[in-house]
Amino acid sequence: MSEGFRATGGCRCNTDPVRYEYTKEPFEVHYCLCTDCTDISGGALALIAVVERDTFRITQNENKIKNFDTKETAHRKFCGDCGCHMFLEVDPFPDHVLVHVPTLDRDSEVGGEPDRWVFTDSKLELVQLPDDGLPRHPGWANSPIAS
Known part of the structure; x- marks a missing residue:
């Protein structure tokens, strides 16, 4: 981890x-590539940063955040005014917050590079995954967060 x-x-x-x-x-x-993430974002994939809950905080206008449960265990957080989906909480991973990377400031560091593709069994037929050498997993099973 980088200092600061x-x-x-x-x-x-x-x-x-x-x-x-x-x-x-x-x-x-x-x-x-899960249907929950792709459907809610309206895109072919979601880029997710899994951050430790105790390092994540709302710094402004927490009162504007609304919840939408797209599944019984997936609690997605949106701005009640503009509708932007910023992050989600997933019951099986109570110590983490899943941040939608595109909602980071464009000049902000993410803090890591993508290291895997998950839920490849849910991939839209038209989507062609790049030959990037990253491992592909049909679900969470091989993700350290699922361990």
Whole structure:
């Protein structure tokens, strides 16, 4: 871990946005292809930084955050004004917060590079995974967070 590490991000509101930070490099960063992440983001994949809960905090406008349970165990956090989905909490991993990397400030460090593809069995048929040498897993099973 780098001394003084700090990643910052927030919602898309032009004025008075929700802001968050995490102050330790992520436990892992991965590409997620699960239907829950892709459906909610409207994209072919989600880029997720898994950060330790005790290093993550809302720094501004926590009162604007709304919850939407996309599954019984997946609690997604959105800005109630602009609708930006910033992070989620997953019951099986109570010590971690899963941050959607695109909501980080563009000049903020993520704190790590993606090291795996997860939920490849859920990949959209049209999506072609790059030949990047990263391991591919049908679900969480081979992710350290699932251990």
